[in-house]
Amino acid sequence: MPGRVTIKSIARDLGISHMTVSRALAGHPNVQKTTREAVQKRARELGYVKSAAAKMMRGDATSIVGLLLPNIVNEFYARFANAMALACEARSHHLIIHITNDDRNTETLALERLREVQAECVVMVPAPNETGEPSRHLDKMRVIQLIRRAQVPGNTDAILINDREAIAEAVARLADEGHDHIAYVGGTSSLSSGRERLGAYKEGLDASGLRVDQRIIFTGAPSFEMGREAARTLLDQAVATCVVCGGFEISNGVLSVLMERNLSPNQDFRFVGYGDPAFYSWVDGGVSTLQIPVEQLAESAAKRATEDVQLNNTQSGMLEFHAAKLRFRSLE
Amino acid sequence: MPGRVTIKSIARDLGISHMTVSRALAGHPNVQKTTREAVQKRARELGYVKSAAAKMMRGDATSIVGLLLPNIVNEFYARFANAMALACEARSHHLIIHITNDDRNTETLALERLREVQAECVVMVPAPNETGEPSRHLDKMRVIQLIRRAQVPGNTDAILINDREAIAEAVARLADEGHDHIAYVGGTSSLSSGRERLGAYKEGLDASGLRVDQRIIFTGAPSFEMGREAARTLLDQAVATCVVCGGFEISNGVLSVLMERNLSPNQDFRFVGYGDPAFYSWVDGGVSTLQIPVEQLAESAAKRATEDVQLNNTQSGMLEFHAAKLRFRSLE
DNA sequence: GTGAAAGCGCTAACAG
DNA sequence: CTGTTAGCGCTTTCAC
Numbered sequence: 182m183p184g185r186v187t188i189k190s191i192a193r194d195l196g197i198s199h200m201t202v203s204r205a206l207a208g209h210p211n212v213q214k215t216t217r218e219a220v221q222k223r224a225r226e227l228g229y230v231k232s233a234a235a236k237m238m239r240g241d242a243t244s245i246v247g248l249l250l251p252n253i254v255n256e257f258y259a260r261f262a263n264a265m266a267l268a269c270e271a272r273s274h275h276l277i278i279h280i281t282n283d284d285r286n287t288e289t290l291a292l293e294r295l296r297e298v299q300a301e302c303v304v305m306v307p308a309p310n311e312t313g314e315p316s317r318h319l320d321k322m323r324v325i326q327l328i329r330r331a332q333v334p335g336n337t338d339a340i341l342i343n344d345r346e347a348i349a350e351a352v353a354r355l356a357d358e359g360h361d362h363i364a365y366v367g368g369t370s371s372l373s374s375g376r377e378r379l380g381a382y383k384e385g386l387d388a389s390g391l392r393v394d395q396r397i398i399f400t401g402a403p404s405f406e407m408g409r410e411a412a413r414t415l416l417d418q419a420v421a422t423c424v425v426c427g428g429f430e431i432s433n434g435v436l437s438v439l440m441e442r443n444l445s446p447n448q449d450f451r452f453v454g455y456g457d458p459a460f461y462s463w464v465d466g467g468v469s470t471l472q473i474p475v476e477q478l479a480e481s482a483a484k485r486a487t488e489d490v491q492l493n494n495t496q497s498g499m500l501e502f503h504a505a506k507l508r509f510r511s512l513e
Numbered sequence: 514m515p516g517r518v519t520i521k522s523i524a525r526d527l528g529i530s531h532m533t534v535s536r537a538l539a540g541h542p543n544v545q546k547t548t549r550e551a552v553q554k555r556a557r558e559l560g561y562v563k564s565a566a567a568k569m570m571r572g573d574a575t576s577i578v579g580l581l582l583p584n585i586v587n588e589f590y591a592r593f594a595n596a597m598a599l600a601c602e603a604r605s606h607h608l609i610i611h612i613t614n615d616d617r618n619t620e621t622l623a624l625e626r627l628r629e630v631q632a633e634c635v636v637m638v639p640a641p642n643e644t645g646e647p648s649r650h651l652d653k654m655r656v657i658q659l660i661r662r663a664q665v666p667g668n669t670d671a672i673l674i675n676d677r678e679a680i681a682e683a684v685a686r687l688a689d690e691g692h693d694h695i696a697y698v699g700g701t702s703s704l705s706s707g708r709e710r711l712g713a714y715k716e717g718l719d720a721s722g723l724r725v726d727q728r729i730i731f732t733g734a735p736s737f738e739m740g741r742e743a744a745r746t747l748l749d750q751a752v753a754t755c756v757v758c759g760g761f762e763i764s765n766g767v768l769s770v771l772m773e774r775n776l777s778p779n780q781d782f783r784f785v786g787y788g789d790p791a792f793y794s795w796v797d798g799g800v801s802t803l804q805i806p807v808e809q810l811a812e813s814a815a816k817r818a819t820e821d822v823q824l825n826n827t828q829s830g831m832l833e834f835h836a837a838k839l840r841f842r843s844l845e
Numbered sequence: 846g847t848g849a850a851a852g853c854g855c856t857a858a859c860a861g
Numbered sequence: 862c863t864g865t866t867a868g869c870g871c872t873t874t875c876a877c
Contacts, residue, residue: 186873187870198848211846228653233629234569238853249654259591263584266612278610280598293532297565321560437795460792463769519854530864543862567854570869
């Protein structure tokens with residue numbers, strides 16, 4: 182390889198000063214037209230691109246946005262990442278995605294890397310934090326928390342889902358249909374979101390004059406398998422007649438068991454899912470579910486992440502809520 | 514903000530030379546133990562991280578791998594991105610993902626940005642190329658093509674799916690069951706993958722002594738909608754009794770129509786999908802489909818992308834094939 | 846209209 | 862053991 186193409190190499194090539202090249206490429210007026218055009222032509226021929234490193238070193242904005250997600254196969258995260266990528270693309274920003282696996286160490290490492298490249302903002306789903314000790318680096322960079330809120334030094338902005346009303350509504354609708362044993366499967370109460378959703382479910386029961394029955398409430402580390410296990414127990418014990426889900430993977434797990442057992446999620450065992458992967462609308466003519474405004478969340482995150490910090494009252498700790506919406510499949 | 518923490522700022526803070534700080538942080542032996550420890554302690558306190566820009570400028574490896582995908586919601590791409598991210602994480606490399614939307618201009622822009630940050634390698638699903646003119650930048654960087662092959666200057670490496678045998682096998686299995694009108698829905702023949710798969714389908718027919726019937730062959734720009742439309746036509750014309758799919762989104766589209774019409778993809782209208790999203794195994798007890806070794810592809814791509822270029826015989830144009838595997842659901 | 850110098854953060858190569 | 866110098870690619874400032 183004959184080395185990188187730089188303004189100096191172009192200058193040498195053309196027998197002029199590298200400054201003239203710089204000005205010509207920047208479209209600066211103080212360059213003779215012929216020179217400017219010659220430079221631009223040569224640069225194009227040679228495939229010159231500005232060195233991001235040099236720009237960065239001079240203190241120019243890096244236009245880098247970091248995104249930390251537990252994974253990217255989960256339909257919610259995938260859709261979010263996709264939407265963020267498009268939104269960043271539209272704003273001419275780099276998006277660097279790191280998968281944390283919900284692991285604290287991986288998260289810290291990812292943050293460190295992003296700080297090294299001077300990312301302007303990091304959008305992150307904070308990993309569950311058992312120790313209570315806030316992650317390092319967080320106080321050194323602009324951070325927007327997504328969905329979950331972790332304790333951080335100097336409270337950060339957060340973009341959250343408000344699903345309380347939708348969950349309570351789901352319970353109410355099922356109660357209206359005459360169900361008096363409505364099951365719930367959701368995330369552990371050690372996550373703020375888990376607590377919230379369980380609370381909303383109980384509120385819904387209460388509003389319909391139903392009693393909480395611990396036998397048909399399942400919580401735990403949210404996962405596909407957890408949803409499956411809860412669903413199996415639920416069906417076997419034959420107490421509940423319907424179920425409300427409080428998590429993406431959980432919802433998939435529950436639904437998969439119903440489908441395996443050939444139970445219609447609309448007729449046989451009323452099901453209300455969480456999230457809306459495409460196939461939720463194919464199954465059994467479309468199942469009931471909580472629709473999460475993923476694209477809206479992403480657009481908002483991208484907007485906040487790419488906006489000028491100057492305007493932003495630093496570290497406002499501002500919370501932004503986006504409401505989930507219940508799509509309820511009524512009985513015929 | 515009191516400015517970034519640099520080796521110089523630490524040096525000033527400690528009243529020593531910035532070189533001593535540099536050496537101390539690098540764990541260089543030629544530094545007094547007390548000094549080294551003092552420096553490391555102070556650096557940790559201040560939250561110092563090396564500037565990636567400075568390292569880059571000095572010509573050090575950037576450890577950046579670029580990934581260009583049409584989108585990331587498609588289950589194949591999502592799984593691929595996820596696996597690549599994990600593999601890169603494991604190798605301490607940055608992964609920068611750009612969504613191209615299968616658009617040539619977006620692709621070119623993304624490549625340019627990656628060149629600016631001196632990405633060491635780019636793994637890309639090339640956007641369909643109508644003009645025949647190869648994308649710029651490609652000859653200036655190390656590129657690994659994924660799934661598809663586009664014409665590029667100085668042939669690049671490629672990681673491809675070999676699905677011919679699996680597709681032909683699917684056709685054979687259906688023929689064995691007595692089907693003599695086996696439909697095919699796949700991508701346009703202007704994509705190399707589209708041509709290949711259609712060819713494999715025809716081979717399969719031929720091997721089973723069946724004739725090609727143009728009425729039940731559907732090709733076009735591969736999309737969910739295209740799959741749906743083909744499926745609707747197929748069902749309405751009532752010629753074929755089963756279908757083989759030749760694309761991820763197409764497969765989803767076809768399946769969604771079957772489910773909408775309450776046709777069992779195993780009993781009523783035999784279906785062979787392409788790809789294996791999780792829910793393919795829940796539907797109707799699991800549908801027949803072509804399993805693509807996504808994680809294997811990603812691992813291989815990551816390995817190639819992060820390996821030393823030195824060892825690599827530059828621009829080998831090496832093709833690597835990974836075989837798809839038919840998971841066939843036999844009739845009871 | 847063009848060029849030379851300086852500095853962004855870092856380290857290799859020399860001095861001391 | 863520690864410090865000084867120079868240079869990576871670029872633009873801003875000042876000189877011609």
